[in-house]
Amino acid sequence: MDTAVTAKKKWWDGGYSPFNVSYGKLMMWYFLVSDAFTFGALLISYGTIRFSSTSWPDPNEVFRSFPGMGHANLPLVFVSLMTFILIMSSVTMVLAVHAGHMRDKKAVAKWLTWTVIGGACFLACQAWEWTHLYHEGAWWGRNPFHNVDGTLASTNFTNFFFTITGFHGLHVTSGVILNIIILANVLKGTYEERGHYEMVEKVGLYWHFVDLVWVFVFTCFYLL
Amino acid sequence: MSNEATLHSQQEVMHGAHDHHDHDHHHEDSFISKYVFSLDHKMIAKQFLITGIIWAIIGAFFSVVFRLQLGFPDATFPWLESILGHWAKGGRITPEAYYALVTMHGTILVFFVLTAGLSGTFSNLLIPLQVGARDMASPFMNCLSYWFFFLASLVMMASLFVQTGPASGGWTMYPPLSALGDASIGSKIGVDLWLISMALFVVSQLLGGLNYISTLLNMRTKGMSMTKMPLTIWSFFFTAVLGVLSFPVLLSGFILLLMDRHAGTSFYLSDIFIAGKALANEGGSAILYQHLFWFLGHPEVYIIILPAMGMVSEVLAVSSRKPIFGYLAMIGSLFAICILAFLVWAHHMFVTGLNPFLGAFFVLLTLLIAVPSAIKVFNWLTTIWKGNIRFTPASLFSIGFVSTFISGGLTGIWLGNSSIDIHLHDTYFVIAHFHIVMGVSAFFGMFAGIYHWFPKMYGRFMNNTIGYIHFWVTLIGAYLIFWPMHYEGMAGMPRRYFDYSSWTSFNQFGGLNQFISIVVILVFATQLLFVFNFFYSIFKGRKLTEQNPWKATSLEWTTPINPGHGNWPGEIPEVHRWAYDYSKDGRDFIPQTEPIGPNESAH
Numbered sequence: 001m002d003t004a005v006t007a008k009k010k011w012w013d014g015g016y017s018p019f020n021v022s023y024g025k026l027m028m029w030y031f032l033v034s035d036a037f038t039f040g041a042l043l044i045s046y047g048t049i050r051f052s053s054t055s056w057p058d059p060n061e062v063f064r065s066f067p068g069m070g071h072a073n074l075p076l077v078f079v080s081l082m083t084f085i086l087i088m089s090s091v092t093m094v095l096a097v098h099a100g101h102m103r104d105k106k107a108v109a110k111w112l113t114w115t116v117i118g119g120a121c122f123l124a125c126q127a128w129e130w131t132h133l134y135h136e137g138a139w140w141g142r143n144p145f146h147n148v149d150g151t152l153a154s155t156n157f158t159n160f161f162f163t164i165t166g167f168h169g170l171h172v173t174s175g176v177i178l179n180i181i182i183l184a185n186v187l188k189g190t191y192e193e194r195g196h197y198e199m200v201e202k203v204g205l206y207w208h209f210v211d212l213v214w215v216f217v218f219t220c221f222y223l224l
Numbered sequence: 225m226s227n228e229a230t231l232h233s234q235q236e237v238m239h240g241a242h243d244h245h246d247h248d249h250h251h252e253d254s255f256i257s258k259y260v261f262s263l264d265h266k267m268i269a270k271q272f273l274i275t276g277i278i279w280a281i282i283g284a285f286f287s288v289v290f291r292l293q294l295g296f297p298d299a300t301f302p303w304l305e306s307i308l309g310h311w312a313k314g315g316r317i318t319p320e321a322y323y324a325l326v327t328m329h330g331t332i333l334v335f336f337v338l339t340a341g342l343s344g345t346f347s348n349l350l351i352p353l354q355v356g357a358r359d360m361a362s363p364f365m366n367c368l369s370y371w372f373f374f375l376a377s378l379v380m381m382a383s384l385f386v387q388t389g390p391a392s393g394g395w396t397m398y399p400p401l402s403a404l405g406d407a408s409i410g411s412k413i414g415v416d417l418w419l420i421s422m423a424l425f426v427v428s429q430l431l432g433g434l435n436y437i438s439t440l441l442n443m444r445t446k447g448m449s450m451t452k453m454p455l456t457i458w459s460f461f462f463t464a465v466l467g468v469l470s471f472p473v474l475l476s477g478f479i480l481l482l483m484d485r486h487a488g489t490s491f492y493l494s495d496i497f498i499a500g501k502a503l504a505n506e507g508g509s510a511i512l513y514q515h516l517f518w519f520l521g522h523p524e525v526y527i528i529i530l531p532a533m534g535m536v537s538e539v540l541a542v543s544s545r546k547p548i549f550g551y552l553a554m555i556g557s558l559f560a561i562c563i564l565a566f567l568v569w570a571h572h573m574f575v576t577g578l579n580p581f582l583g584a585f586f587v588l589l590t591l592l593i594a595v596p597s598a599i600k601v602f603n604w605l606t607t608i609w610k611g612n613i614r615f616t617p618a619s620l621f622s623i624g625f626v627s628t629f630i631s632g633g634l635t636g637i638w639l640g641n642s643s644i645d646i647h648l649h650d651t652y653f654v655i656a657h658f659h660i661v662m663g664v665s666a667f668f669g670m671f672a673g674i675y676h677w678f679p680k681m682y683g684r685f686m687n688n689t690i691g692y693i694h695f696w697v698t699l700i701g702a703y704l705i706f707w708p709m710h711y712e713g714m715a716g717m718p719r720r721y722f723d724y725s726s727w728t729s730f731n732q733f734g735g736l737n738q739f740i741s742i743v744v745i746l747v748f749a750t751q752l753l754f755v756f757n758f759f760y761s762i763f764k765g766r767k768l769t770e771q772n773p774w775k776a777t778s779l780e781w782t783t784p785i786n787p788g789h790g791n792w793p794g795e796i797p798e799v800h801r802w803a804y805d806y807s808k809d810g811r812d813f814i815p816q817t818e819p820i821g822p823n824e825s826a827h
Contacts (some may be wrong), residue, residue: 010449011446012357012449012450012675013446013448013449014355014444014445014446014447014448014449014452015291015444015445015446015447015448017441017442019442021360021442021443022441022538023362023438023439024361024362024441025440026361026437026438026441026442027361027365027434027435027438030434030438030468031430031434033468033469034430034434034468034471034472036468037469037470037473037474038472038475038476039474039476040473041472041473041476041477041481041516041519042476042479043511045476045480045491045516048509048512048515049507049508049509049512052509059476071599087726136268140483140486140487140488140489141487141489141490142488153504154507155488155489155490155506155507156489156490156491156507156508159483159487159490160491161482161488162305162481163483163489167651168481186632197820
C-alpha cells in the first residue's frame with residue numbers, strides 16, 4: 001500500500017483504480033448508464049408515437065383526482081405530492097450516505113429507514129393512481145380519455161403511461177427491496193465490521209437514478 | 225473521512241481482498257464448485273465455449289437442412305421425417321419448417337454462438353490473464369452471467385420442441401408478423417419463448433459486460449497502463465461497451481413487443497387486417513420496432529467482429545514475430561468503429577419506409593466505417609509483411625480472417641449506398657455480404673483464438689494436421705458457398721424464399737444452388753472434425769512441456785501450465801513494456817515482465 005498520494009501519481013498505469021473508486025461502484029455507474037438507455041429507448045418510443053399522432057389527451061384533464069376529495073378538480077396535485085415524496089426520499093438517502101462516511105451506524109439506520117418509508121409511500125401512491133385510472137376505464141389497450149381537440153384518442157396514451165410508469169415502479173420496488181436488505185445489514189453491523197459503508201453509497205446511486213428517471217417520466221406524461 | 229483515507233480503504237478492499245481470495249482458494253473444490261457453479265473465470269470461459277460449440281453444431285445443422293431444400297427442392301430425404309416428424313412430411317420440409325429453421329439459424333449463430341460463445345469465452349479467459357488480475361472484478365456476477373446464458377439457452381431450446389414450433393418470422397422478429405399470434409403458426413408461443421430467452425440473454429450480457437469493463441479498468445496489474453495492454457483487451461473493452469449500451473435498447477423494444485402480444489397494446493400495430501378482418505389496433509408504428517431493434521442490431525455486428533479483430537491482431541503479431549503495425553492506430557480505429565456503430569443503424573432500413581432524406585446521412589456515416597476498417601486491414605497486412613511467419617492453424621485462420629474481412633467488407637460499400645440498396649436489398653447479395661464479413665470472419669477469429677489459447681485452457685495442444693485440414697476446407701468452402709450468392713443476388717434472387725424452381729427468372733440458378741448445398745454439407749462435416757479435435761485434445765492432446773509454447777510476450781504465458789484459481793501462485797508480475805516487443809534488439813521476443821534495459825528505449 002502506498003504511503004502517500006501525490007499529484008504526480010500515474011493513475012492509469014495499473015495497480016490502482018484509475019477513477020479512484022472500487023469496482024463495485026464503477027459497475028453501478030455503468031449499470032446506471034445502461035439502464036438510462038433502457039428508459040431512454042422507452043421514452044423516445046413514446047415521443048415518436050406521440051409526435052406522429054395528430055392530437056393527444058390533456059394530462060390536466062386526466063390526472064385531476066386526489067384521494068378522499070371526491071370529484072374536486074385538482075389537476076396534477078396528487079402527482080406533485082408523489083414527486084415530492086420521492087425527492088424527499090432522495091434527500092434522506094443523501095443523509096444516510098453522509099452518515100455512512102461518518103461511520104455513524106445509528107444515523108445510517110435512521111435515514112435509510114426514512115428512505116424505505118418514502119419509497120413505499122411513493123409505490124402506495126402509484127397503486128392508488130393506477131387503481132383510480134383503472135376504475136375510470138383506463139388500462140393497457142383501453143383509453144377512455146379524449147384528445148385535447150375532442151377527437152377520439154388511440155389507446156397509446158394509456159399503453160405508454162402504464163408501461164413506462166410500471167417499468168419505473170418496478171425499479172422503485174427493487175430499489176426499496178435493496179434498501180431493506182442494506183438496512184438489515186447495517187443493523188446487523190456488517191458494514192461496521194467491514195470498516196466502511198460503501199454498500200449504502202452504491203444503493204444510494206441506484207436510488208438517486210430511479211429518482212432522476214422519475215423526473216423525466218413525470219415531465220413526459222404529466223407536464224408535456 | 226478524508227479523501228485520502230477513503231482511497232486507501234478502497235484500495236485495501238480492491239487489492240487486499242483479492243489477494244486473500246487467492247489464498248482462500250487453495251482448499252479442495254467439490255465437483256459442483258469446480259465444474260458447475262464455478263467462480264473461476266477460466267472455467268466460466270470454458271463453459272461459454274462448450275455451450276457455444278453445442279449451439280454452433282445445432283445452428284449449422286439447421287442450415288444444412290434448409291440448404292437441402294434449396295439445393296434439391298424436388299428430392300425427398302426420409303431421414304428428415306424421422307427427426308422432424310410432421311415438419312418434414314414425406315422427407316421434404318414444409319414451408320413453415322423452412323422459416324423456423326432459417327429464423328433459428330440466425331438467432332442461434334448471431335446471439336448464442338458469436339456473441340456469448342465468442343466474447344463470453346475469450347473476454348472471460350483473457351481479460352484477467354492478460355491484464356494481470358486474479359479473477360474478474362466480481363466472480364459471482366461472472367458466474368451468474370453464464371447461468372443466465374444457460375437459462376436463455378434452455379428456453380430457446382425448449383421453443384424448438386413446442387407443438388407450433390419455434391419463432392419463425394426471421395431473426396429480426398419484425399412486427400406485425402411477430403406481434404400477432406394469428407399471423408402465422410410461427411408467431412405463436414414460439415415468439416414468446418424467443419422473447420423470454422432473449423431477455424435472459426440481455427441480462428447475461430449486461431452482467432458479463434459490466435464485469436469485463438470494470439475488471440480491465442480497475443484491476444490491471446502494476447505497470448499495465450492502458451497503452452501497454454494487448455489489442456485483445458482493447459477489443460474486448462469496446463465490445464463490452466457496445467453491449468452495455470445497446471442491449472438495453474433491445475430489451476425496451478422486446479418489452480413493448482411482449483405488451484403488443486399479450487396486453488392488447490398497439491405500440492407497433494396500426495391498420496391491420498388478418499384473414500379479411502380488421503383489427504382494432506391503431507396509432508402504432510412497425511418502423512419504431514425496427515429502429516429499436518437495429519439500434520442494437522448494428523452494434524451487435526461489431527460485438528461479434530471486434531473480439532475476432534483483437535485476437536487476430538494478437539495472433540498475427542505472435543506468429544509473424546513482429547510488433548503489431550500501428551498499435552495506436554489500431555486502438556483509434558477500434559474506437560472509431562465503436563462510435564460509428566451507434567450512428568449507422570438505419571442503413572438496415574433504407575427500403576422499409578425510412579425517410580430518404582434521413583437515409584442520405586446514414587449512407588455517409590455508413591461509408592465512413594470503411595476508413596477505420598481499412599486502417600485495420602492495412603495494419604494487419606503490414607504486420608505480416610516480411611514477417612518470419614509460423615504457419616500454425618491459429619495464424620492461418622487469422623490470415624483467413626483478413627481475407628474474408630476484406631472481401632466481405634468491400635461488398636458492404638455497395639450495400640451502404642441507399643440507391644444501390646434499392647436493387648440489392650433482401651437478395652442473396654446481402655446474405656453473401658454479411659455471412660462473409662461477419663459470419664465467416666468472426667468464426668475464423670474464434671477458431672484462431674481457440675487454436676492459439678487452447679494450450680492455456682487445457683494444458684495440451686490441438687492436433688495440427690486436423691487443424692490444417694479444417695482451415696483449408698473451411699476457407700475454400702466458405703468462398704465456394706458465398707461467392708456465387710453475389711451473382712444470384714445481383715440477378716435479383718430474393719432471400720427467404722422456400723422454393724425457387726417455379727420462378728423462370730431464378731431457374732437458371734438451380735445447378736448453382738445444388739453446388740452450394742453440397743459444399744455446405746462438406747464444410748459442415750469438416751466443422752465436426754474440428755469439434756472432434758477439440759474434445760479429443762482436451763483428454764488426449766499432446767501435453768504442454770513449457771509455459772510459453774508460442775514464445776509470446778503477454779502475461780497469460782507467465783502463469784503455470786495449468787493455473788489454479790488466482791492464476792499466479794505468488795505475486796502478480798509487474799509489467800514494464802508493451803505486449804509487442806518481437807524481434808527487438810536481436811532478440812526473438814521480450815516478455816512484458818522484463819524491465820526496460822539501460823540501452824533500450826521504451827516503445
